[in-house]
Amino acid sequence: MDLYEHQARQLLADHGVLVPRAEVTDSADRARELARALGGRVVVKAQVKTGGRGKAGGVVLAADPPAAERAARRILGMDLKGHTVRTVMLAEPVGIEEEFYVSYVLDRAAGGFLAIASAEGGMDIEEVAASRPEAVARIPVDPAEGVTPAKAAAIAAAAGLPPQTVDTLVRLWQVLVREDALLVEVNPLVRTTDGRIVALDGKVTLDDNARFRHARWGAADGEHDDPLEAAAAAKGLHYVRLDGEVGVIGNGAGLVMSTLDAVAGCGARPADFLDIGGGASATVMADGLDIVLSDPAVRAVLVNVFGGITACDAVADGILQAVDRVRLTKPLVVRLDGNNAARGRALLDARAHPLVQQVPTMDGAARRAADLATAG
Ligand code: GDP
Numbered sequence: 001m002d003l004y005e006h007q008a009r010q011l012l013a014d015h016g017v018l019v020p021r022a023e024v025t026d027s028a029d030r031a032r033e034l035a036r037a038l039g040g041r042v043v044v045k046a047q048v049k050t051g052g053r054g055k056a057g058g059v060v061l062a063a064d065p066p067a068a069e070r071a072a073r074r075i076l077g078m079d080l081k082g083h084t085v086r087t088v089m090l091a092e093p094v095g096i097e098e099e100f101y102v103s104y105v106l107d108r109a110a111g112g113f114l115a116i117a118s119a120e121g122g123m124d125i126e127e128v129a130a131s132r133p134e135a136v137a138r139i140p141v142d143p144a145e146g147v148t149p150a151k152a153a154a155i156a157a158a159a160g161l162p163p164q165t166v167d168t169l170v171r172l173w174q175v176l177v178r179e180d181a182l183l184v185e186v187n188p189l190v191r192t193t194d195g196r197i198v199a200l201d202g203k204v205t206l207d208d209n210a211r212f213r214h215a216r217w218g219a220a221d222g223e224h225d226d227p228l229e230a231a232a233a234a235k236g237l238h239y240v241r242l243d244g245e246v247g248v249i250g251n252g253a254g255l256v257m258s259t260l261d262a263v264a265g266c267g268a269r270p271a272d273f274l275d276i277g278g279g280a281s282a283t284v285m286a287d288g289l290d291i292v293l294s295d296p297a298v299r300a301v302l303v304n305v306f307g308g309i310t311a312c313d314a315v316a317d318g319i320l321q322a323v324d325r326v327r328l329t330k331p332l333v334v335r336l337d338g339n340n341a342a343r344g345r346a347l348l349d350a351r352a353h354p355l356v357q358q359v360p361t362m363d364g365a366a367r368r369a370a371d372l373a374t375a376g
């Protein structure tokens with residue numbers, strides 16, 4: 001789960017990282033009062049779970065409370081990369097001397113963590129990494145050893161950060177470990193004109209598997225900003241909405257991922273990832289199909305099931321249940337193989353729905369679904 005900046009900021013503060021004083025509101029009128037309480041001059045910042053807000057006009061320096069109100073009025077309701085701004089944070093402005101980039105991120109391939117740091121923070125770190133890779137230090141962190149003061153000093157030295165940042169680097173690691181985070185990123189971490197090291201922005205991604213240990217985030221809003229994702233989660237389905245036109249349903253995360261690749265390989269774009277899991281019942285299949293079909297961007301659906309524990313006849317039964325429940329208006333391409341495939345195929349054949357077609361191979365089915373979704 002990604003946190004909002006104001007939530008991440010709270011976690012950083014809890015672990016002793018300096019952050020500017022700030023308040024959050026969803027009202028422009030209130031923004032004016034809060035700006036006054038914060039001393040008049042404030043930075044007004046859109047609270048959305050996406051980066052690059054500064055460039056997109058979502059971060060504005062306001063000279064006085066009326067300007068803060070105007071900025072808040074403009075930013076609230078703004079669309080930033082598909083995220084609607086519902087709240088703004090007002091922060092005490094900080095005089096910036098230098099801007100750094102610091103993050104700790106889980107490196108699954110290496111089975112450890114990676115510290116990424118640069119003395120060229122503030123802007124797009126991806127751009128810096130692309131144009132001047134030598135300006136970005138990438139240092140593996142052994143999870144058992146963690147970031148000790150000595151390790152932090154090594155990270156700072158490699159990235160060209162001043163020794164003053166060492167204490168903050170250690171604290172940011174503590175945020176990662178104690179809060180069960182997969183990512184802690186501060187861009188920019190700044191040295192202020194009065195010589196303090198302050199986190200001006202914060203991004204924290206928590207490990208959902210450790211949610212039970214962090215009850216305070218239980219009711220965090222915006223977790224499923226997407227209504228279909230929320231509906232799927234309510235039914236216990238593993239569904240992620242993507243931005244293509246081929247609905248994808250499969251059993252097992254690996255098979256679904258390969259199906260996404262197969263669809264992309266045919267020149268179409270997957271509209272979602274939906275894993276109905278092992279041992280999926282007819283109801284799960286029907287629920288999943290309901291969700292995928294209710295995405296207006298979907299133009300064809302590809303069901304790719306390799307029956308192991310899941311029996312293909314149960315999947316076929318689920319497809320037929322769903323077809324009865326919703327009025328099917330989009331073509332459905334089904335590939336069934338493995339456990340009870342013959343029975344499953346026979347059930348679908350017997351029904352002979354005009355919009356349901358079967359293709360025996362995964363590549364063939366992906367091809368057909370991609371063609372159907374991109375035709376006309
Ligand atoms: P992002 O664009 O979504 O990463 O949002 P940030 O929180 O990083 O803000 C973008 C930029 O605004 C930062 O890189 C800073 O240069 C600037 N900024 C943010 N807060 C302050 C502040 O308190 N004082 C000053 N002078 N600049 C700020």
Ligand code: MN
Pocket residue numbers: 052122187188201
């Ligand atoms: Mn930033």
